[in-house]
Amino acid sequence: MQQCCVNILHMKVTRNTAAKGAILDLITNSDSALSHSEIHKLTADLCDRVTIYRILDRLVNEDVIHKIVNLDGTIKYAKCHHANHVHIHNHVHFSCEKCLKVTCMENVQPSYIIPRNYKVNDVNFTLSGLCPNCL
Amino acid sequence: MQQCCVNILHMKVTRNTAAKGAILDLITNSDSALSHSEIHKLTADLCDRVTIYRILDRLVNEDVIHKIVNLDGTIKYAKCHHANHVHIHNHVHFSCEKCLKVTCMENVQPSYIIPRNYKVNDVNFTLSGLCPNCL
DNA sequence: TTTTAAATGCAACAATGTTGCGTTAATATT
DNA sequence: AATATTAACGCAACATTGTTGCATTTAAAA
Structure with missing residues (x-):
């Protein structure tokens, strides 16, 4: 029994x-993030539309x-x-208005000040x- | 002739x-931002679904x-x-994971460092x- | 009051996303 | 290698979301 991949939520x-x-x-x-429809077009008849969602x-x-x-x-x-088995989600992205490509920006760390009565779990920062x- | 509102793009x-x-x-x-479907439900039979989009x-x-x-x-x-007729779009928002409400955060100004070969026109910063x- | 064209309702359509179910096939077990 | 298990698949059907054309209504200028 050698399992290769697991769903970390449902194990x-x-x-x-x-x-x-x-x-x-x-x-x-890909040098930019891809949408479902873009993947659908690029894969042609690889599999069903529903399968891509799944x-x-x-x-x-x-x-x-x-x-x-x-x-x-x-x-x-x-x-x-991932870096050293520690998963760091990078949520800084750049969205180009001309070529419409969305790219992940490594090494860009935004800083901000927010009232204490908010609990921040996730940061989503998109520059266009x-x-x-x-x- | 006393016009009250204009489309600033097409005048x-x-x-x-x-x-x-x-x-x-x-x-x-509303104390939080509303989606089309939320507005549709809240207005009941005020007008057609398409009219809300328009x-x-x-x-x-x-x-x-x-x-x-x-x-x-x-x-x-x-x-x-708006402040003193100068329009400042506030693009910092908070999205609550529990009540699902999205609120605009005034007075929160994120700072960031980005390579010089990018031209930033818009900043979208969402904390959840x-x-x-x-x- | 008349004129105008912006706004609306409605029907039809397109795009996107979800669900159920019988079948296929990846993987563990024998 | 053969078999058993069940994740993954294709397909059909459906739900949601957003768009467009056109005849009618109506806000606002003349």
């Missing part, structure tokens, strides 16, 4: 399938990819970056404008 | 209607309300706060966790 064993591998490759090798949910629950909400409300997916390629 | 005169007034009142008096678009273009993208991708609307009421 259930998940399986590696062709479609899952292909979609993860796509996200891993694979994305699984990869998020396995903590392999993470969701990014774009400024227009569309949801995109990008690879998670022009990326280096479109400037 | 076209807009009209005050019962539905528009009621929806603006709703947003103005009224919200109009109010955004008139610079009276602004859009907020929630962490789950849903779009919410809140009143704009527990609000004072749910803490």
Whole structure:
């Protein structure tokens, strides 16, 4: 018994399938975060539309990819970056107004001051404008 | 000729209607940002679903309300706060995980450092966790 | 009061996301 | 290698969300 991947929320064993591998490759090798529809177009007849939704949910629950909400409300997916087995979700993203690409910004740490009667669990910081390629 | 409101993008005169007034009142008096579906439920049979979309678009273009993208991708609307005729869009919001309310945070100014080859036009900063009421 | 065109309701459509269920296939067990 | 288990799949159906065209209504200027 050698399980390779688990859903960290339900501690259930998940399986590696062709479609899952292909979609993860796509996200891993993309220089920007991808939406469901973009993945659907890029994979053509790899699998059903519903299957893509389920694979994305699984990869998020396995903590392999993470969701990014774009400024227009569309949801995109990008690879998670782990450091020394400690998982640090990077929630700083740049959304280019021209090429519409969403990229994760490593090493950008925003600072802020907020009243004490709020408990902050998550930080979502999206900057929009022009990326280096479109400037 | 006494025009009361204009679409600042197209400089076209807009009209005050019962539905528009009621929806603006709703947003103005709400302590949290409201989504299209929330407004639809709260207004019952005030007007058609499509009309709500159009009224919200109009109010955004008139610079009276602004859009907020929630962490789950849903779009919410809140009143704009102007100071001395100078319009300052406040893009810092708090999204409560428990009561699901989205509130605008005045006076919170995040600071950040970003590479020079990016041109930032807009900042969207959403913190999530527990609000004072749910803490 | 008349004129105008902005705003509305309605129907139809497109896009996006979800659910149930029978079938397929990845993986552990024998 | 064969078998058993059940996660993953395809497909159909459905729910939600957002858009567009067009005839009608109505706010506001003339």
